[in-house]
Amino acid sequence: GESVGLHLPTLSVQEGDNSIINCAYSNSASDYFIWYKxxxxxxxxxxxxxxxxxxxxxGQRVTVLLNKTVKHLSLQIxxxxxxxxxxxxxxxxxxxxxxxxxxxxxxxxxxx
Amino acid sequence: xxxxxxxxxxxxxxxxxxKSIKCEQNLGHDTMYWYKQDSKxxxxxxxxxxxxELIINETVPNxxxxxxxxxxxxxxxIxxxxxxxxxxxxxxxxxxxxSYNEQFFGPGTRLTVL
Numbered sequence: 001g002e003s004v005g006l007h008l009p010t011l012s013v014q015e016g017d018n019s020i021i022n023c024a025y026s027n028s029a030s031d032y033f034i035w036y037k038x039x040x041x042x043x044x045x046x047x048x049x050x051x052x053x054x055x056x057x058x059g060q061r062v063t064v065l066l067n068k069t070v071k072h073l074s075l076q077i078x079x080x081x082x083x084x085x086x087x088x089x090x091x092x093x094x095x096x097x098x099x100x101x102x103x104x105x106x107x108x109x110x111x112x
Numbered sequence: 113x114x115x116x117x118x119x120x121x122x123x124x125x126x127x128x129x130x131k132s133i134k135c136e137q138n139l140g141h142d143t144m145y146w147y148k149q150d151s152k153x154x155x156x157x158x159x160x161x162x163x164x165e166l167i168i169n170e171t172v173p174n175x176x177x178x179x180x181x182x183x184x185x186x187x188x189x190i191x192x193x194x195x196x197x198x199x200x201x202x203x204x205x206x207x208x209x210x211s212y213n214e215q216f217f218g219p220g221t222r223l224t225v226l
Contacts, residue, residue: 007152008152008153032212032213034213034214034215038153041219041220042219042220043116043202043204043217043218043219043220044155044202044215044217045217046214046215046216049212049214087153089155093213097208097213098143098145098160098162098167098168098206098208098213099157099160099168100157100213100215101157102154102155102156102157104152104153104154105153105154105155107153
């Protein structure tokens, strides 16, 4: 359902520090996970993905960690920059099926 | 070239009116989606079409009717608009393959119902 009554979690980070954004996913059958970044006034944009047969995947300045035991996903951003300020969503998918379920999102504020 | 485009970007209308939002993707993807994002930024899938065929319909009121004339287009028509329909609507497309489903989103349509 809708997130009525829920506020958008906010993470404030100093420029240059590392950021860690956490996400708990709901379906133990999910086998594909994606992180999206949504800047103000824009649509979500793909950052990085990971399949359930991996527990870590690295991209440029970003790392995704997956812990299937506790159904937890995290996004680490190294040397956070002002351009990283956005809302970040984790999303889960059961492979071969079109439906992707999004988490509630975390707002990242980078303090210059 | 914009990969997924939506029109209009802003839509302000009165309660009870009927309106449409258009979406086009030039990525050659087979699957297209409509999402609704509320004021708390919660992103919820509404519909999905695969090769012009409806495959996901997430208990959306039947005032909302998607139409896919071809696999590059997915339009959303809304009848008898209500205050609670005010939100940002995002179109997306993807090519599901080998269990990967990276979705590409349009810029969104901000609908305000007065």
